[in-house]
Amino acid sequence: MKKAFLFIENQAFNTLLELAVRTKERGYTNLLIFRKMQPHEKEKLNEYERRHQHPLFEQICEVECWDFNSLRDLVEDMAGKQPLAGILTISGLFTPDGLLGASVAQIASEKGLPSQSVDGLYRSNNKYLTRDALRHAGLQTVDFGLATEETSLIEHARRIGYPVILKPVNGCASQLVIKCENEQDLLQGYRTALKKLPQSIYRNLYSCTHQFTDKKGNLITFDPLRTMLVEKYIDGPEASIEIVATESEVIPLLVHDKVLVSEGDRVVYEHLLVVPPVRFTPEELENMKQYAIEVAKATGIKNSLCHVEIRYDKQSGPQLLEINPRVGGMLVTKSLETMIGFHALDAMVDLALGSFQPRPYPCASDQYGMFTLYPPHAGYFERVEGLDKLNRIPGILSSTLLFPEGTHIHGDDEEVFLLMCWVKAETYEEIQDIYEQAKREVRFHVKKEAPAL
Template sequence: MKQALIFLENVALRPMLRRAAYARKQGYACYLIYSPLKEFEQAALAEMEADLGMHLFERIETTTCFELPHLRNLVRSIASEADVKGLTGMLGLFTVDGLLGAHTATLAAELGVPTQNPDALYRANNKYLMRDALRHAGVPTVDFGMAYDEQTAVEHARRIGFPVILKPVTGAASHLILKCEDEQQVIERFRMALEKLPTSANASIYEGAHVYADRAGVEHQFDPLKGMLVEGYLSGREASVEMVITEQEAVPLLVHDKIVMTEGERVFYEHLLVVPPMRFTDEEVQQMKDYATSAVRALGLQNCLSHVELRYDDRLGPQILEINPRVGGMCVADSLEALVGFDVLKAQVEQATGTFELQDAYPVKDEKYGMFTLYPPHSGVFEAVEGLEELNQLPGMVFSRLVYPIGTKIDGDDEEVFLLMCWVRGDSYESIIETYEQAERLVTFSVRKEEKASQEV
């Protein structure tokens, strides 16, 4: 029987295609379980297959049902015709049928192939459970509470102290991150959030109502469409730590410095990241690495890459914003390859098949890189972009990548939409910043407003 990998996902096909292409080149037969492919996803698959010169998947099983028993039947059908060496996902977010990443981990364990920790995935994808796990383990974290009505939200805010942040408990892409300075803003923004959640581009994530126990064993009923997490606002310099985690060890690889950030009314945007960090001392970088290591261990993450986002408060030190059980977005994979020599696709396939081995050390090269993203002006239908040719001629530009094809509906008002991502190398941090500032002046997007716009992932 052919050695095979099964890819199980519901919203993030294009990055999954790159991983499958790598696995195909390594000789694995690839199978895909996914939601019905949209037109632009079919085009992306055709383009990848044209580049490879072969079919990417032996079989594609499309489904709108992601209940565990149904997925189990699909996986067993594939396993009857192939020697499955790994079962892997991409984002594994909440669905109306449960947490897809946890389902994937459960099915991998049933197949006897390497797996992640389903409990840790629940805690990483539910921000209340994440902070509860940190607090239970003694890892410093801001105060927090779950609110299902305006009065409870105000009570949490009073206890925590203003300013506070309201955010969806299972959210992604900085969607509906609402800073509140007083009780009236808590009431108004809580009400606004509950109106927007059911019709948002991320609505499928919020449909995953679930019951889960905190670290003390107390069960909580979570309905992401009807409540918001309230937590203390964190000030300070923002950074992220990229980690590789085996079943025994958690190793920080690289720290990115988010040097240009803006806080919109409903979204926090990250514009420009540089690596190695420019605003942190060596001691502060080590503090962030140690803190991130403690945080992922508190959750129990294993056999994955992890993207840990934090702010460095001058009084409190590093503080968690969120923990993602996957590699960071934008150009993080390129950053890891260029600075550390860490091949993300290779690591992901090897983790799924149990062939990954940690190096003794991951030294960071003495070079300076930056990644930046340009955002759409508002929600609507992406119709055109100008200035790309001039952009790619700027000093230090390695590449630019348009994330969404022309014609895509995007939700630029309520979440981070990485419309154009750029990767640049510089002789100095100043040269990288200058390239970013020139790019902002050069590139313009045409987005036609619609009454209701939603992003296709």
């Protein structure tokens, strides 16, 4: 009997389809546990099936509840009808019912299939547990604390020393990352965050109260709607390292130099990244790669792509900002394919099947870059001007508008990539010039909307 590949996912629909095409081409039957599909998602799936005249998924189960026992029962029912070759989730983020990635990993492990590490997923998705794992392993990490109310908030900040950073313990998209220079900033930032978290576009992540043990064995209860991580502010140039963790080893793939990063009131914006890096010596690059390997090992991640963000302090060397047990965003998958011939989606399938075979990954020497243009604020996206001029700029290889005109977009408290570009030039300076030209040519018209009462 033909084996099935099971996807369990609640967010990344487009990536899900791309992965399912790959498993279908490998001869597997696709099964899917997914949230209720939106009309445009159903139409996209139907369009694929009309074009290819066969279903992409043999069975689709739409669910509203993501708790472990319900998922396990569904998987047990599916596995009783057809043997499973692999189980995969893409984002695996927190839901109101638990950490989806950890539930999927546990289910895969119980079925005797390759799986990620439940422990590693908690320690990489919860930023407090990440810091705790690094400290326990003796790796460089800034001082930090868990603020559950204003008294502990102030105590941690005074011990750490200003400036400090406030961030949600399980946040994403740099949402509500707040730099505080003094106690007044600290209290204002904390109160603002606690007010905004329940209304944020990621509120389903933050509504997951969960318990997990630190490395000393202390059981900690995390309520992300009422808790913020406090940590020492890290200065220095920023970079990200893409790595792959197999069952037994951790392999660095590619370093991106985040040459233009800005800090808003409540968000950190990544504007321009280049590869190969331009601001680091060979020794510093090697230090970053080795540090990323040790960070991944400390958290216990396995069978996963990983995205490690660091700042390079000239005195202490690489310092972790965060680690995510998934491939980086923006155009990182394009960069991996171009620079080292690494196909991230194929690797995700291979890891879930237990068939991933590491190899050397020499990096091309040509200079590439990726940049994003952000909306001026949240609201109704009326129209965009200048795309025709943008695409005629020499060096622009591709441009992607991520939100169609006529839709509501966010962007006041989190990174929202509205337009992404992939570029090539002879030098970093030329890439920066292309970025500056793009900013001059493109205009987003976003109508502000009245705040909810």
